[in-house]
Amino acid sequence: MNVAFYAPFKPLDHPAPSGDRTIGRELAAALAGEGLSVMTPSRFRSRWFSARPALWLAVPAARRQALRAAREADVKAWLTYHAYYKSPDVIGPYVAGRLGIPYVIFQGIYSTKQRRSLKTRLGFECNRRSLLAARLVFSNRRLDAENLRRLLPEDRIVYVRPGIDADAFAFDAAARRGLRREWNVGPTPVVVTAAMFRNDVKAVSLAYLFSRLGELARQGLPFFLVVAGDGEMRGQLAALAERELPGRHRFLGLVPREELAAVYAAGDVFAFPGIRESLGMVYLEAQAAGLPVAALADGGVPEVVASGRTGLLTPPGDDAAYRQALATLLGDRELRRTMGEAAAASVRADHDRTRNYGAVAGVLRRLAGGG
Secondary structure (H helix, E strand, O other): OEEEEEOOOOOOOOOOOOHHHHHHHHHHHHHHHOOOEEEOOOOOOOOOHHHOHHHHHHHHHHHHHHHHHHHHOOOOEEEEEEEEOOEOOOOHHHHHHHHOOOEEEEEEOOOHHHHHOOOOHHHHHHHHHHHHHOOEEEEOOHHHHHHHOOOOOHHHEEEOOOOEOHHHHOOOHHHHHHHHHHHOOOOOOEEEEEOOOOOOHHHHHHHHHHHHHHHHHHOOOOOEEEEEOOOOOHHHHHHHHHHHOOOOEEEEEOOOHHHHHHHHHOOOEEEOOOOOOOOOHHHHHHHHOOOOEEEEOOOOHHHOOOEOOOEEEEOOOOHHHHHHHHHHHHHOHHHHHHHHHHHHHHHHHHOEHHHHHHHHHHHHHHHOOOO
């Protein structure tokens, strides 16, 4: 069965790594693994739709192009990934309606506060209409699912836990030995963190981590920090790391996702505070590799990290608590081992891509009348 897969926020082949791109790719791969033929009907990006009149004018042509592509591919269902007020789907409902096929959204988000501002009202209204047009809306965050209940009946909302290919991040002993030898860290506990160095909460989270680790370094706690990522804030973050952790850190630059498993394997703790983090797929990746997590109980992080079992989560804003969580994991090898094993098992039990997203494929087939 052919399925139109449309991502209004960012195409799946966009060069900039991000959590939303990772989720979209995992979803598309899982659908293909279930025997669906996934095609891209449009590359129209509606990001910041409310504030960009040029996008409004481009909608009719984008709709015609998408309709033509979907019709030629004989798609039986339309799936839009990641639609919200910043990047509403103004293509899918039109095409699905013209073709008479089911329209479904994965990771649909509904935030009523956006209707109060002239800067976001148009995007809010377009997003609201697409949500109302959907036969089903899948949500991979419990808070988002709860917010959707203010607009949609319960039987049109489905919660699906985020999933990854856990085997792709399985622990690699040879990679661990090789990288630790290259880094010359010996038996010193290694803290791994990974993020894009964007000038937003990503950089804020990294700076927060560097500061807390700096406090532990000044207390004499042994550890070494390895940072995977790159971006516009690299200069500022590198300078901060040099101030806080002189001689105790290494920046790897941008590491392709398929090579991150080796980096995780070489670590002992995965630490990324995750200030206002939506979900954070890196937490699942690191846990799949057997790393315990130190993060904040903020945003969607508690949905992918079980505090006290697969890692330690602390209240946002409590610097001392987060510093202590880091110290606890760094100072207790047996705790790291126990939590790391639980983390790997948890990802395979609760966040398996094939099992979680395979259910989406089944729903699409049922709605399209294909079983």
